[in-house]
Amino acid sequence: MDVEGPHELRLVGERVDDRRVSPAVAVGLFLGPLLDRLSRRGLMVVSDLVRAGVFFTLPFAQTAGQIVALAGVAGIATGFFRPAVYAGLPNLVDEEQLANANSLIQTSENVSWTVAPIIGGALVAAAGPDVAYWINGVSFWSPRCFCCGFRQRSSRARSPSVAVTSAT
DSSP, X not given: OOOOSHHHHHHXXXXXXHHHHHHHHHHHHXXXXXXXXXXXXXXXXXXXXXXXXXXXHGGGOOSHHHHHHXXXXXXXXXXHHHHHHHHHGXXXXXXXXXXXXXXXXXXXXXXXHHHHHHHHHHHHHHHXXXXXXXXXXXXHHXXXXXXXXXXXXXXHHHOTTOOOOOOO
């Protein structure tokens, strides 16, 4: 991709950031009730596969417009992924551990937002952007192997308020 000067590069970066964040917010606002009716595990797997596809496609993008469009697709997929993660967490941990689990998710997300650009920048400087895109694509593809292995606990097993009474 040819970018003519730092001003144009800054504008492309702003467009990519807008296309990455705005769709996620829109999906949450307008499709939230629909997302609650779908399989959380399925949403996470499909979202990660779409985001992996975006990053596997980025090395072939020739224009800034293509990069911005791909960022939009990644943003939409993220808009499906995050609510599924947050809503599915109570099915994976006990109620007593829920606050710690939420803290762990938020902490790891914030650390990755801080550290990943540094690692990405070093990788781009050392090997070029295509290698960084491929590695990031793998980072979205590989968790699907783990996600499919999670088993949900039944709602009866985690809800002590459900009492079974006998008619005898």
